[in-house]
Amino acid sequence: MFVLVNLKAYPCDPVAVAEAAATVADDTGTRVAVAPQAAHLSAVAATGVETWAQHVSGVDHGSHTGSTLASAVADAGAVGTLLNHSERRLRLAAIDAGLRAAEDAGLETVVCANNPPQVGAVTALGPDMVAVEPPELIGTGTPVSQADPDVVEEAVAAAGRVDDDVPVLCGAGISTGDDLAAARDLGSEGVLLASGVAKADDPEAALRDLVSGI
């Protein structure tokens, strides 16, 4: 199971969460990555944790003021990137371009989608992984694996019909080891989580509980 902690724009200390994640990853052998804002990438990567970007632009070098290029996040230490998170939905052509840019920069990719048909769609673009996150469950604390287990199974099926080599992650409301175990049992090969760790009083304890479900 791959555990990807999205720090969003939360008022957490990104370095503290990164250090907690690095410790839990080392202690348990679980793959845990942390995705901070672009401006925090260098500081997070310096902790040694696997570092991901939350988004990259699909453009190449050039006159693109205010963009975050795949090559720049790689310079800052990122080894992967989310694309099309429900809080940063992209045009279809931009998902495609972002995947090409990430690939050129050597970044691994997880493309998010809201529902099984959209999971099928993004799988057709050739990402490394896809993730299903029903927007209505994000931030609720109710895990998708419990609130809507069918959506996880259908997402796995939808991806599989297009390309059965693309792992499916799930997210929304995941915070405990039970949630993670339930996600795995539904066919998910990893989880996206955010507030459950980033807003926890003790992020390391929250992560230890989570990975206990593996």
Place this chain on the structure above:
Amino acid sequence: MFVLVNLKAYPCDPVAVAEAAATVADDTGTRVAVAPQAAHLSAVAATGVETWAQHVSGVDHGSHTGSTLASAVADAGAVGTLLNHSERRLRLAAIDAGLRAAEDAGLETVVCANNPPQVGAVTALGPDMVAVEPPELIGTGTPVSQADPDVVEEAVAAAGRVDDDVPVLCGAGISTGDDLAAARDLGSEGVLLASGVAKADDPEAALRDLVSGI
């Protein structure tokens, strides 16, 4: 073969083009539709031609000032809509929502895409038809079927891998009967065209030449 004439925002007389299209459709038995701007839909539909929208929003009734709802274009006489044209690229979630809204309003759908992977992606969302239009060839007068025949065949293959019941149209640079015949021979079941008819001195003659390729 389905011939869909996109009037874009050209300075043509939409009613004159619609009347020409209606005449050619009646005389030849070819399916020809015309897609004007939303504000011109009623006038175009009044000619009796098959009328399509260029875009619909994916939202439902509500507080959405400045939107064009599927139900509103249906009220105005449209029976179908384009979605995700390269000049109106949409977020993946908006293509999905637009398809649902169009379906609810009884509209037929053509979802456009720039390249074969994107054609595969949009096919997974369940449209009635898909169309491949390489952006770099739009408006060039060089038909996609001649400039880049592989892209048409690959688009047909990409759609077929996801769902082989979804017809593939092609567009970009199509204007003559030869272009249309070439598109058909590459597996396309219709064409999108725009300037070749909308900017022609004699739109009816341009359409007659085009459908002679069938």
Place this chain on the structure above:
Amino acid sequence: MFVLVNLKAYPCDPVAVAEAAATVADDTGTRVAVAPQAAHLSAVAATGVETWAQHVSGVDHGSHTGSTLASAVADAGAVGTLLNHSERRLRLAAIDAGLRAAEDAGLETVVCANNPPQVGAVTALGPDMVAVEPPELIGTGTPVSQADPDVVEEAVAAAGRVDDDVPVLCGAGISTGDDLAAARDLGSEGVLLASGVAKADDPEAALRDLVSGI
């Protein structure tokens, strides 16, 4: 006082509201206009009511699939357009371009803004009128003139500091004659309203009550 009824994407019958507005305008001598979706403009204009668009694109004729040009809404019978409604916020450059396009097409303009500083900003672009609509009050039924009278007075002052010839309208929660009278007393020269008329059981009665405040 100018009364502009924005039908948004409500599930109302736009022609019935337009007929009610035309009747009240004729009977009372009040200036009342109706702004339907672009696809409904022709049908609304055919009632004889003063017809406005909810939005126009700032682009000129050309390859702009899915756009609504100022010239097209004028073709359909519109004599004015809203720009930058809080449900269709525009880039600053697009407000500027939309104003130029509207002017070229002979359309009158009302540019909306969320707060007094933004009212000052849009006044600098040379619109015919500006409107302040605090987004948090839209659709609440609580009139801005009562919930936040200072915002109306400050908006009038902010516009006046830039150009004191530009009338200021206000909107959000306006529905009764008392609301309209209060808006006028705060310096507003008109009102934007939507649900109070468009969702009323009897739009004509709602409008008669509203204009009684003048």
Place this chain on the structure above:
Amino acid sequence: MFVLVNLKAYPCDPVAVAEAAATVADDTGTRVAVAPQAAHLSAVAATGVETWAQHVSGVDHGSHTGSTLASAVADAGAVGTLLNHSERRLRLAAIDAGLRAAEDAGLETVVCANNPPQVGAVTALGPDMVAVEPPELIGTGTPVSQADPDVVEEAVAAAGRVDDDVPVLCGAGISTGDDLAAARDLGSEGVLLASGVAKADDPEAALRDLVSGI
């Protein structure tokens, strides 16, 4: 004169340009700042140069995956930010929100605009500085101060009519000391430049030539 070097998404070494800028600023006493991509901010700030962001989002802490918050760029060492660059045009409400967010994070602000009316508009929002950059001259190598001197004088006048305490910078095509001197003589209190330094074989020499115009 304030010299702000925008690195855009150019394939330059941001640290090398930053070191050159720091050296020239120290040697000449000129205020020179460098604005890299968000992911490069920490590395640029570590050189000691005055560091600016190219863009910040107007949102506050929360569920905003893929955003760049003002507080995050400040964490990374930025002391100011551009907003509304013509390559990252913002909705009017987002410029306003970005200014509030920047102010809360202690960042200085330069809001860009395409023409004098837009300069007047953004001045009404209360930025620290404004900048006029005619988009058609960006990247041309033809300085705005020579190609279109009126636009600089009119921008200074437009800002002054709204608030005469807001300094006006200019940009587009600026690269030499003569360009800078001409900009100053037209009323500009600084310059934005990009390719003239970022793409120079010797950025330090390019900057020395530029500041020789002061």
